[in-house]
Amino acid sequence: MGPGLSNEGDTVNPLRDPQDRRLPRIPEPCAMVIFGVTGDLAQKKLIPAVYDLANRGLLPPGFVVLGFARRDWGDGDFESLAYQAARKGARTPWRDEVWSRLAGNIKFVGGSFDDDEAFDSLAETLDELRSTHGIAGNAAFYFSIPPAAFPVVLKQLARTGMADNAKSGGWRRVVVEKPFGSDLPSAKSLNDLVDDVFTREDVFRIDHYLGKETVQNIMALRFANNLFEPLWNSKYVDSVQITMAEDVGIGSRAGFYDAAGAARDVLQNHLLQLLALVAMEEPTSFDAAEIRAEKLKVLRAITVPKDVSTGTVRGQYLPGWVAGQRAVGYLEEKDIPPDSTTESYVAVRLGIQNRRWAEVPFYIRAGKRLPRRVTEVAIIFKRAPHLPFNATDMEMLGNNQLVVRVQPDEGVVLKFGAKVPGTTMEVRDIAMDFQYGEAFTESSPEAYERLVLDVLIGDRTLFPDAAEVEQSWQVIDPLEAAWRGTRPEPYRAGEWGPRAADEMLEREGRAWRRA
Structure with a gap:
């Protein structure tokens, strides 16, 4: 036996129940x-x-x-x-x-x-x-x-x-x-x-996003609580927004990024996987095959916009300012061709053709050189069917929201209405904010730490299989084909993408959440 890596006394317990997930999972020598x-x-x-x-x-x-x-x-x-x-x-x-x-x-x-x-x-x-x-x-x-x-x-x-x-x-x-x-x-x-x-x-x-604690917490939030799952459907949910914003540019990835663009780089994998976790049905068990089967059903049910020109937006950043620093435009980045039509921003309206999510739009956006770095999933609930208050008292009340912050400041925000202290019945949005760093004393492993351990153990729960990958491309390929020959909309570095992305939601009476 070679040199040991565990601390003194850290050995594999031969009587350990391999199904008991409360105990540390130790791989075989490898x-x-x-x-x-x-x-x-x-x-x-x-x-x-x-x-x-x-x-x-x-x-x-x-x-x-x-x-x-x-x-x-x-x-x-x-x-x-x-x-x-x-x-x-x-x-x-x-x-x-x-x-x-x-x-x-x-x-x-x-x-x-x-x-x-x-x-x-x-x-x-x-x-x-x-x-x-x-x-x-x-x-x-x-x-x-x-x-x-x-x-x-x-x-x-x-x-x-x-x-x-x-x-x-x-x-x-x-x-x-x-x-x-x-x-x-x-x-x-x-x-x-x-x-x-x-x-x-x-x-x-x-897909390293699946190794993040907050992504895994989507399943815990839904299936370990009776509070949310009864509302997790088209009767109560108005829309879902998934945002992956980055404040940085393409850095040293010009060779890869200019050939891929935002849709191939993050929409096909990270964001569709997030969508699948949000929309999937409850698996019969927390087993890799069961979870993958439910995610695959969602991916197969995704519908793309019939009119790509109004249901999608591609953007490319111009020079601007991000966090007080001057930022060059995409075409000024090192090794980017001056006539490149690659998008650095993408926004898409997707649907899911099943009973749970019928008529609920899933708005997905991702981009570089946006005002700040944030990845989040926002469940936007419908307004109450009847409000017995004066209209002026409701002016500051919006839709209830449940927001899962994937990064940074990992946590969950619940946004709802409450009475403002005073002599009138004014109702305003407030937020209850749960943060991982404050709620748990346990340290959160980095995504690759969790995923490397799962590989060594042989746990495939957090790894997409071939069918998921291929089905994701069946969502993206029609969009790429429709975009071919078009130029992305310009937006300045430090802005939340092209104006056309706001208009896409405004046409349906909605707006992007302030991430």
């Missing part, structure tokens, strides 16, 4: 192989997540991080890089003794993706870890690489037998980062490619 380990994702998210898991005592004895990249490094070089990444990105307090135990389990194999000898060496290293660290053939392969590199890496894993559960004597899993294709045909091709090498149950498609 290795996590990270392809592209020198990239931003690995350095900023994955390695810090591994340290935080070790610091919480959630990694087993014999856990190994095995990096693979085109570098002429030894284990010590990679350990030094990993130390810097973990020290900079860790969310839990730094403890040298935790790192010391983890550092003894950090390995590196250098080579390119088309280098047979490098992959043979990787396979040999995994075999050696059986005896030196007791991993029993268990390994997760994390593809922190561009999708264009998937075919050659998958071919190498198949050639060496590293993807074969039977040959390894343990389990072998693969973790795929978004984007899951750029349209439906490419998504199907990618899914087929992965499924040819790994069994479907061993494929984990990461």
Whole structure:
């Protein structure tokens, strides 16, 4: 047995009920192989997540991080890089003794993706870890690489037998980062490619938004309480708004972003997944297959606007001011073509064709260089059918709202009317505000920390499957086809998107919530 990562006394209890979710979930001894380990994702998210898991005592004895990249490094070089990444990105307090135990389990194999000898060496290293660290053939392969590199890496894993559960004597899993294709045909091709090498149950498609505590809390809010679910339907809900606003520009992502745009970058994955969680029926159990089945029903029931010109808006930011700082326009960003028609903002009115949500519009918007960073889901309820008050007393009363703040300031806001103190019956909107940081003493794990642990345990609850990915593209592809050849509406950096986005709701007697 190799060096242990748990704190002294932290061992796996053989009598532990695996179904008892109150107890810490500890994976079996295993290795996590990270392809592209020198990239931003690995350095900023994955390695810090591994340290935080070790610091919480959630990694087993014999856990190994095995990096693979085109570098002429030894284990010590990679350990030094990993130390810097973990020290900079860790969310839990730094403890040298935790790192010391983890550092003894950090390995590196250098080579390119088309280098047979490098992959043979990787396979040999995994075999050696059986005896030196007791991993029993268990390994997760994390593809922190561009999708264009998937075919050659998958071919190498198949050639060496590293993807074969039977040959390894343990389990072998693969973790795929978004984007899951750029349209439906490419998504199907990618899914087929992965499924040819790994069994479907061993494929984990990461959408990091699903790892956020507040996103998971949508299910708890709905299904653990009798207060909200009876109202969660078209009889009481007027509309639903989902907002993902970013105050930053595209940064160093010009190459990817200009080819994708806001719809492909976040609407197809993050925001449609949020919509599915909000609109899904109650699953029979908190089981991965049951939850995925209910989300898929929602995705299949989505309807896009018949008239895309009035039911959708694309925007592109101009120079402006954000938080007191001068911001360049999208076309002035580095490496963006001066004639680019890629959208940095998108707003869409979607419907869901089922009994629960008939006639309820789902307004979704996402954009860059907006006034502030916020992601939230707002359930806007219908007005009371009868108000026995004077009209002047109701001037400050709006619709009741239940708002789930995904980030930042994670929490839930309930907005309702209350009498203003005084001698008149004036009713005004007030808000009850629940914040995670104030209500819980437990620290909230970062999304990647939760998702990495789920991969190692084999819990697929928070990972979209191939059918969800492909169905999401069936929502997006018709919109992309309708937008082809059109130019996005301009909006100044620091504004809440194009004026046309406000008009889209105004035509239906509604307005965007002040996020």
